[in-house]
Amino acid sequence: PYHQWTYELDGRLLFARQMADGFDKSQFSLNPVACESVGGYIFICLAKEPADFAPMRAMIEPYLLPHRLRDAKMAFESTIVEKGNWKLVWENNRECYHCAGNHPELCKTFPEAPTVTGVQGADSDPEMLAHWAKCEAAGLPSKFRIDPAGQYRATRAPLLRDAVSYTMTGRRAVKKNLSDSVSTERIGSLLLYHYPATWNHILGDHAVTFRVLPISATETAVTTKWLVHKDAVEGVDYDLAELTHVWTETNDQDRRIVEENAFGILSPAYEPGPYSELHEGGVIQFVEWYASFIGPRLAEAGRPALRSVA
Template sequence: MNVRDAMLAKFQQRKSGYSLDREFYIDPDFYKQDMENIWYRDWLFVGHDCELPKAGSYITMQVGDYPVLVVRDGQKNIRAFHNSCRHRGSRICSAAKGTAAKLVCPYHQWTYELDGRLLFARDMGADFKPAEFGLKPIHCETVAGYIFVSLAEAPMNFQPVRAMVEPYLAPHRLTEAKVAFEMTIVENGNWKLTWENNRECYHCAGSHPELCRTYPEAPGATGVDAHDDPEIAEHWQRCEAAGLPSKFVMDQLGQFRTARMPLLRDAVSYTMSGKAAVSRPLSDTVLMPKIGTMLLFHYPSTWNHVLGDHAVSFRVLPKGPTETEVTTKWLVHKDAKEGVDYSLDEMTKVWIATNDQDRRIIEENQIGILSPAYRAGPYSAVHEGGVIQFVEWYCDFMARRLRGDRMPHLAEVA
């Protein structure tokens, strides 16, 4: 049986409400199918457009076998390209971020304009046509300060994503923010374990003492049943009365969603005290106190917390069957000054600790799954509704892709 048929058979035989079989977390061939059917075909979060403040600013990332380059061109548009020279394939930009007047391949100095056009290729002969050797473009979209790319030749329609998330993000004016700090960690676990751990707070009381000072363990805050929680419903009512879209919305495939959630008691930020980490608000237009955290999820590559004083974005990238890279960025108002308006230690302490705790959890989870004795186990319907939803999304999405089904139109939200 080939890998495609083996995966489809497991999807058909899988018991609902249970974790995935061992192969989904460890098998190189199953991992390759994940990459080809999800990561190489769907919209992926890259970073924030405030990271590209001027023409020539660029950021790079590696998606499986594909090096990706995102740059702001001379007309201030954000573009994405395959980070591979059209001469002999060398990577053009090796730094994670930087600024360049032109994009110059370090191997033989082929030189590209910021819009991808080939400008200079030395001694290539009279018949050489530079117009035929520009950088290969990648589909790129921006929404309210977030940059997404898709490696697919014909990507899924991005408009439903924009229509859903822009009203929630726009009041926070993240296009005018700046990244105050960022960090990248590598978790020795499958990318799906990273997401499963993120989608529940069943583990929080025993693992995250810093986060539990401000973030509720209530299943509705992390899962998909927020509508059943009266405290959350009251929070939505207050926020929406102040002009902030807040209610839980999700697309019909369950791939992306957003909602605004309350923090515990009088907390307004993810700090040890619960007080604001940044004295200058992230946005001058969001004046209501205690707005909680705006949660944004987009499978497979990002989850986010947007607060009144700062925002935190997380980017997930698989590096192998049992290795995942997680990049966290803290954003503040563009004019906020470190040491005056905020302390980096105070702002980052909770999530630095939580990230490391999650890394250890995921790595222990992966070690246990590597055992041939591992068998799929049941999720808690009370506490792990978000995990169930993620795994159901993964199974349904992959099965559709493996069968070659046409994806339904994504304009509707639930």
């Protein structure tokens, strides 16, 4: 809109008014970006040589397809800016050690068990095993799976006290199921994570997606979207305040926690403490992934190696 240059959907420049003779439109196309779509989600990669997307597609697509997110619609979107770096935001997300004392709304329905929030022990937890068996019998892939490099993972987890949705009562927030293909009750939440940008909760009646975007060395934007069935009508099939209440409160509580941690880390007296191997296995796994991912790239760029990522 600035100078009315007009581009084709594939990025080619179609029109640029009143430019000099000899101006070659073909030299001013938009930069190409690797783009893949799977299960209703669109993933982009800004790398000049993007990684092969096929392994991720093969792993997560069976989990996503029954929920028909391609046919869902966005009921609400919010973006908050947390005054803490991207790593702190992810570390806070990757454990529920802090949940009982900070997330009263979420803890009404979401279990803080390490087998749900972490990466270890899920396949030996009787409750998880029973939930997987029930969901898989209904055609919903559910078992814990993780990328060999640790960058993405998926599993389905039960909610507390027979809850079916993230509401203060545990009852559904939306009358219509998210997908016409899923009618089984109490399927819990499909938990899908992909570093460095997104975590997701997909339930029977709606889905909540999160995007984590560093906007400076000390600020991170967290965008949350609530997805519902394409035919669900606000005020008839769902109350927007009820649908969004739990995660609106939880996001703000996490923002406060991250900002308090960031403030403390800036102290000259700050020293990192040990992780709880029981409750912070997910954080340990995230930090190990981050170190293994960024280390070689720092070396290639001639940058100093990481001294500590904790």
